[in-house]
Amino acid sequence: MEMAILKPSFARKLNPEGYSPMHLALQHEHYSTVRALMTLDPKLIRVRGRYGITPLHYVAGKEGDMEVELLAEFLATCNSSINDLTSRCETVVHVAVKTHNLQAFKVLLGWLTRVYRTNILGWKDQDGNTVLHIAASEEQLEIFKLLMGCTDVNAKNFQDKTALEIFQDPSGDQDLAKRLCLLERRARRFTPTLSLSQFFSTKPTVYEKYKMFLGIRNESARNIILIVSTLIATASYQAALTPPGGYWQDNSTNTPANCTVVSANTSGIAIGKPHHVGNMTMKGLQLYTFTILNSMVFWASMCTIWATAITLLPDSALVYLSIGSFGIAFVVTVGVEFPKSQPAGGDLVVIFYHLLMLTAVCLPLYVWAMYKRVVNRIDAIGRHPGNLLGTKHRK
Incomplete structure (x- = not known):
């Protein structure tokens, strides 16, 4: 830590095996050192090591109470780390689902919901799979149920399959079967999806021109x-x-017939055309x-x-x-x-x-x-969180 304070760039260096000091501290469960490094520079959470794995990816793939707590601390300390991908284009949510880490997935889902970034659940890896595709292929029923309400069940991977087509319910859950049938019926009524290239090939919409x-x-x-x-x-x-x-301060309903001369009453208030108190003069x-x-x-x-x-x-x-x-x-x-x-x-x-x-x-x-x-019809890699026209959070 003293070396990192005197020479901050050392904390980002990778060893010959491709690991940073924070990676090594996590591997050897030196969690106090991890927190100290995080306090020194929150962006150390985004340092890519071997295979593009960041410390955030690492803790998402490890089960345990301490690892889950670190995952939550990493997200709260450096929220931009959620955008980082591994060499296989995997998000941290992909890593949690592929390692069957349900506890880490629930932390990630809750955090993404609170910061309005659930669009990340639709990002695809190098095989075109979203986290829903992975949960379906590996029959992770609980994760599949959680994802159905917050991601597109009709998105296709690069094998042209949706998660509904991949999924096979091993538990015989009747309620889930009914929900899947309903989603399939809705999918048939949906307008055909567009690829990102098809979207950019069309003329700008009225809103885009505006x-x-x-x-x-x-x-x-x-x-x-x-x-x-x-x-x-x-x-x-x-x-x-x-x-x-201003406004009239009194009511007047009587006007002298055929007379344009304004008279005055005993209180000195002019009486002309009929008017009501509170109206414009x-x-x-x-x-x-x-x-x-x-x-x-x-x-x-x-x-x-x-x-x-x-x-x-x-x-x-x-x-x-x-x-x-x-x-x-x-x-x-x-x-x-x-x-x-x-x-x-x-x-x-x-x-x-x-x-x-x-x-x-x-x-x-x-x-x-x-x-x-x-x-919403665009079915591409998914990494366009509301930024097609250049808004923030662009990946």
Whole structure:
């Protein structure tokens, strides 16, 4: 450890047999040294040794309480280590399943679920097998049951076989048999899969074109746009709450017949056309001009935020829906505050903005959903976790 502190590069060196100091410490069960090295440099967990095996792969293939605990510590300390493959293109999940290490597999599955990386379960080794194919071929019933709910049972290996075609239930489990029959019926209704080359050979989808046009790769620029758009949306929303001239403070229902002169009552409050307390004081052209211009500014800022959020779906789904709720609140506010003396105009404004709201929310979601239907048909090696258009976690 003292040598590793003085010369950190030594901790990455491989001996003639192809093992790093952490590999050797694991082989000789010097777990305190393993934890010390991990504390010194978490990326030592990703050092590839012989056959491309990292310390993470090693502990995933070993049974025992201490090894399972180290596996969990490795994942928590260096989560990017889950992307590493052996020389046979095996993930750490492949290693756990091939060595029949059920305890390690449960740790991996639980961690992948919590960090939203279950797509790794669909990655294929050099033979085109996912972990589900391996569990099926080796008749690991419990692992097969766990995987059925979180991976594609219709993915084919390089022998053009699905896991359902490989699997033979040795236990006679009737419940599992029913579930398999249901999956097989669904598989027959699925659209034929695409290879990755076939997907790239097709023209970009509407969503891809949209993202290439509006996708802002510069994170600083995207943050500035979001901040400014949020400030504009807030200011225009506040203007709708406090319009120029404010609101009527009293109710008025009696207007002198055939008289355009504004009179005053004993309290000094002007009495003109009928109005209700809480309505805007503006009327006529001024009212419509202010409402239209303020609403245009509000919707322009909202659409800017939406345009940025859509390119980051599904990670930005909560922001997308929150902005939608904010827009609905704006529509309701305009409808409530519009003078009741002009009901036709108020109804038209509310109807128009409701239609605009539905279009702005539903149309991009529909386009994104169509894109996901196409992407979910891709049956390749599987190492494209939502990154076909350059998002993070690319392998």
